[in-house]
Amino acid sequence: MKEEDLNEALRDVIVRSTPPPSMDPAHTLDRARRARKRRRAAWAGVAAGVLVVGVGAGPALVANITGPRSVGQMVAGSPGTPSAFPSASTPPPVSTVAPTTAPNTRKTGDPWPEGQVDRTASAGPRADRSVTLMNDLSSSVPAGFSTPNLKDSDGHSLRWPQTQYASSDGEPDYWEYMATIPVQKDNRVGQLLVQSVTPDGKPAADICTVAKRFWGGTGTCTVTDVSGKKVGVLTTKGDGSYDQWAAYRYDDGTVVFLAQAKKCDRAGRTPLTQPIFTARQLAELAISPKFKIST
Template sequence: MNEEDLNQGLRDLMERSTPPPSMDPSHALVRGRTARRRRRLAWSGIAVVPLVAGIGAGPALVASLSGGGPAGDLVATGSTTPKPVPTATRKSGDPWPEGQTDRTASAGPRVVRVVKLMDDLSSSVPPGFSTPDLKGADGHPLRYPQAQYASNDGEQDYWEYAATIPVERGGRVGRLLMNSTTPDGKSATEPCKLAKRFRGGTGTCSVVDVDGKKVGVVTTKGHSDYDQWATYRHEDGTVVILAQARRFEDQQRPPLTQPVFTSRQLAELVTSAKFKISE
């Protein structure tokens, strides 16, 4: 290859490159609304980058109850072996998947999966606790399942399934959240670093070994919406979080006097196959 060929190749590459997306002021409003709704529903499992071009969905799922092409190959200088680039399937302006009108699934198999997740969580509470169908001060159910398409621009498709339930004992009410996120193509990280991505990560973290599986358990001492949570990343990249709080702030009953689960029980539950949703 001579100098003229090299220059021509560079010009061709620049012409084929996709221009950066334009700045849209409406995105900031969308991100703010989405963040506010996620705080209210205790939904945001693993911390993600701000959502782009979407409206946070609402109670449609509650009424229902009843998942681009490759980015190309990058060839290292002086090598003839292609180096694959992770697939990025989400682009600005792409329609929502599976005929959805926004990020939240309101029907179909994803709703079935997240309702089962909620039921499995309810059946896992220790003796002496119950999971009644309570309503908050605003009249909305405190039991809430949600399946959400979570991919942002430049990311492969992945989904978040979350179930929030009230837990009662002796007229006192606390809260549990189970979150299962399908593989998102991101690199693995050490257990406590992963665990501290949830809810801002304020608190102390310890690693609990469950039959060789390393689980990050964070204790906040009252400095978060949740008092404690456990996080585990399965080998295929599925991430499961179980969080507990002695208080459920959306209702008027007094808080629990003790946690629902011990640290060990939290760690064991997040490694359980029944809470792993990988598709």
């Protein structure tokens, strides 16, 4: 006989020799009751184990809830791990790091913008814009005049550009780009100045009111129409640094001033005998797009 035949014969004998379960109702009911008691005993053991764990962990949990804690201590995982869902009553963190750039509206103590140490931008794109402004002004003088690189008695050039952060406390950011040059005819020297002021957020005003803002100037202002654009031309009595200037305000708030003087204070030279531009020419040049810097 093969091994497989022997195993099959043994299984057949075991099956045939096992009596079928009893069909007696009383016996069946008794077996069910014993099974139910075993289940209850098992569940009671589990409950007792949970209770023991709860009693041991309870003081620590209460201490965490009632005592000082960080949000992270209430979260499963390593102690001190911040919660991804902080309590609604937890205040947001307050930054103690000082800002490194000026805000849109200046306040006392704010840092100067773009890494500057004071109001003046001595390098970078903003400083370059004033240099361009100076070169454009030099190329604008009428025939018969020149713009030499003269120096004052201390050896400083009379041609100089300047870019300045102009905002005061409570004002939005705005900038002033300015350039001054000497203008010579024969052996006499006068000077020109151009200034472009970016939008400062102030409401539009009458153009002569705008003209009088230039260095607190006083004098007689007239409105000149240049191709439908209103330009304020203010003429002084000759007792200030400049004899005359034109002012124009663009719709976006950019303001351009163009000033002229027959004398050059720092040069110690004989003043010009005539203005560099007529009042009309000054007004026309003030609206030239090359002098508008809006950012």
